[in-house]
């Protein structure tokens with residue numbers, strides 16, 4: 070009969086043999102090569118370049134394989150292939166050699182400039198090297214605001230798609246210089262908002 074002490078001893082020896090065997094041979098398990106970088110590179114190479122911030126080109130919650138790129142030209146409101154962009158007619162579409170020229174007094178800058186009717190009040194000032202205020206340059210903020218001294222601004226400028234000034238403000242002489250084209254001589258105060 071094997072005593073309890075002998076049985077425990079045999080068990081310890083067998084355990085030690087198993088541990089030593091695993092240490093020498095290993096378990097045969099190896100970590101896999103990290104291929105996440107390769108997957109990301111492949112994914113980037115299959116997505117079309119877009120002209121808006123990167124997150125907008127991914128499906129919400131997208132992961133590998135779930136990303137959906139919207140090719141430039143297919144986003145909502147963009148032109149179909151071959152479709153001509155329609156530019157609203159206005160003084161801004163006139164060639165330089167056909168554009169009328171108006172005398173605009175920039176009151177704060179102390180100069181009177183000859184400004185073409187196809188040129189914005191902001192551009193004309195910038196050509197002089199003046200650091201005039203602006204932000205969007207699309208008529209969608211008030212950063213470039215100015216004030217026509219001589220009366221209602223609509224008598225002196227044509228705005229190309231301004232979206233900020235209400236009728237009373239226009240009547241008070243306010244303009245958005247980034248989208249305001251002159252149609253008469255007048256005096257302008259830059260850096261003025263309603």
Ligand code: FES
Nearest residue numbers: 204206208213247
């Ligand atoms: S800069 Fe924004 S409206 Fe002119």
